[in-house]
Amino acid sequence: MTSHLMSVAERAQLAMMLEVCAFPKPGNVDRCHDYSNTRLEHFLASTIFARPALEEAASGKGRIGEIIGHAVRQTSVHNGGNTHFGAFILLIPLVYGGGIEGAEKAIVKTDVSDAVAFYKAFALTSVRINAEDELDVNDPKTLNELRERNITLIDVMQHSAANDMVAREWINGFMLTRRGADILHQIGPGREAIVEMFLTLLATEPDTFIIKKHGREVAEQTMTKAREVLDGRRVLETFDAECIDAGINPGSIADITIAAIFIALGEGWEWDS
Amino acid sequence: MTSHLMSVAERAQLAMMLEVCAFPKPGNVDRCHDYSNTRLEHFLASTIFARPALEEAASGKGRIGEIIGHAVRQTSVHNGGNTHFGAFILLIPLVYGGGIEGAEKAIVKTDVSDAVAFYKAFALTSVRINAEDELDVNDPKTLNELRERNITLIDVMQHSAANDMVAREWINGFMLTRRGADILHQIGPGREAIVEMFLTLLATEPDTFIIKKHGREVAEQTMTKAREVLDGRRVLETFDAECIDAGINPGSIADITIAAIFIALGEGWEWDS
Numbered sequence: 001m002t003s004h005l006m007s008v009a010e011r012a013q014l015a016m017m018l019e020v021c022a023f024p025k026p027g028n029v030d031r032c033h034d035y036s037n038t039r040l041e042h043f044l045a046s047t048i049f050a051r052p053a054l055e056e057a058a059s060g061k062g063r064i065g066e067i068i069g070h071a072v073r074q075t076s077v078h079n080g081g082n083t084h085f086g087a088f089i090l091l092i093p094l095v096y097g098g099g100i101e102g103a104e105k106a107i108v109k110t111d112v113s114d115a116v117a118f119y120k121a122f123a124l125t126s127v128r129i130n131a132e133d134e135l136d137v138n139d140p141k142t143l144n145e146l147r148e149r150n151i152t153l154i155d156v157m158q159h160s161a162a163n164d165m166v167a168r169e170w171i172n173g174f175m176l177t178r179r180g181a182d183i184l185h186q187i188g189p190g191r192e193a194i195v196e197m198f199l200t201l202l203a204t205e206p207d208t209f210i211i212k213k214h215g216r217e218v219a220e221q222t223m224t225k226a227r228e229v230l231d232g233r234r235v236l237e238t239f240d241a242e243c244i245d246a247g248i249n250p251g252s253i254a255d256i257t258i259a260a261i262f263i264a265l266g267e268g269w270e271w272d273s
Numbered sequence: 274m275t276s277h278l279m280s281v282a283e284r285a286q287l288a289m290m291l292e293v294c295a296f297p298k299p300g301n302v303d304r305c306h307d308y309s310n311t312r313l314e315h316f317l318a319s320t321i322f323a324r325p326a327l328e329e330a331a332s333g334k335g336r337i338g339e340i341i342g343h344a345v346r347q348t349s350v351h352n353g354g355n356t357h358f359g360a361f362i363l364l365i366p367l368v369y370g371g372g373i374e375g376a377e378k379a380i381v382k383t384d385v386s387d388a389v390a391f392y393k394a395f396a397l398t399s400v401r402i403n404a405e406d407e408l409d410v411n412d413p414k415t416l417n418e419l420r421e422r423n424i425t426l427i428d429v430m431q432h433s434a435a436n437d438m439v440a441r442e443w444i445n446g447f448m449l450t451r452r453g454a455d456i457l458h459q460i461g462p463g464r465e466a467i468v469e470m471f472l473t474l475l476a477t478e479p480d481t482f483i484i485k486k487h488g489r490e491v492a493e494q495t496m497t498k499a500r501e502v503l504d505g506r507r508v509l510e511t512f513d514a515e516c517i518d519a520g521i522n523p524g525s526i527a528d529i530t531i532a533a534i535f536i537a538l539g540e541g542w543e544w545d546s
Contacts, residue, residue: 005350006322013321021314031304031313040304041294041464041544044317048286049279051324077278079545191314271314272352 009054012091015261016047022194027243042080049074057095065114065153068092069121082125086166086255100174110153115146165208165252180260189273201253202226209251282327285364288534289320295467300516301527315353322347330368338387338426341365342394355398359439359528373447383426388419438481438525453533462546474526475499482524
């Protein structure tokens, strides 16, 4: 075991790489599946290109909202669209703070400048937002409103938490990230543990990315199917094919999976056994 | 096309990533195939971990033999064994010199200290060498002999060129690297071009890694089969399965493929179309 030789930024890159390679991850891009416009290589290119922002975060200096923006910009240089926006929302504070405890201390210090930087980064992505959202990322008035109301980035996450499980991590102590890392420790070493952890989160949490795209009922059906796979009552590959056919991709749980791998690696979980 | 935003080191990492993902590459680790001890994730982890050595090379400072050693050490932190030794022999001077012309200028400046550093790096890998080799990498006397005879790293490559097509690139102006890049330009953009370029090199050059492991006859049979695939007289997937079953992996042509992708990307070839 030689993970102690890794820098924190490299550990984050390794987590991004291991997540996208893990297969089959029902409905998501993995070693066996591409989307027509977003392919394995796009995720891996983002993993390479995010290094400067991850190193900036690892320095523990600078502002988290801006560093998330840098990561989004550095990884927007290919044609694969947004690959890791949600993952950066989690990874940047976790790298910045050197873990969950440090991330929590860092995010309470975010201010309106972080919120503004974050919304500017958000506007670069095509991440689905709720049409009824009062702080519309595509509305130029939003930045003024953030400033006038002195809204911090943690306020933004609080605002989004009801409908977005990635934002919720910021206000609940990175609960699912912690749980995902614990699951990896329980299962033990090796890449196969990643798929099982992903399925376990999918069976127990409605993926908010699926809810935004397909509604709550589809997210709940997906949970049930994931449970059936874990219980041996449904074939994993069948579930994967069903998700792909219906355009169901559990993108938020994939983001949390990356954060969980990052934490577990830092605690000695071995990917390479 | 946004490759102009990439640093030279990132371009080298992208080349390493694109090569290992390209599939099917008969006999080699790719998106669809692992070896039992060396898997896709090991190649991608090396791609991530090589960044400091690639940045050192991109600075154009330091000694090439030592930087190759740094790359080998930085990527020896996983259990997948040697993944990119041959690729680094090509990439480090190419990154250092900013292309083939610069690499040629740089390698003629190598001296005995480069040769010593290279042999020390070599000893870390389990790369197959010829039993009759007079400069045995596992023999401690070798380093003394290098020093006494004032052997430079380009001398080492000249010495190895007859039996090693990667070493041969150092003394023939990176001829196959150039040819591979030209083939990519001819075929056009997109990841599929990488497999076709790989097959074209495989059909026209006996892979010296195959020769060392299985003898010249097997290498020549592999050339013939690659030609048949290109001519539509053999199914690519069948050829791939045959190579895997027989343990035939064209590792040296894979190394040259990485160098060729690196050069082609720098000349505007688009991977991402």
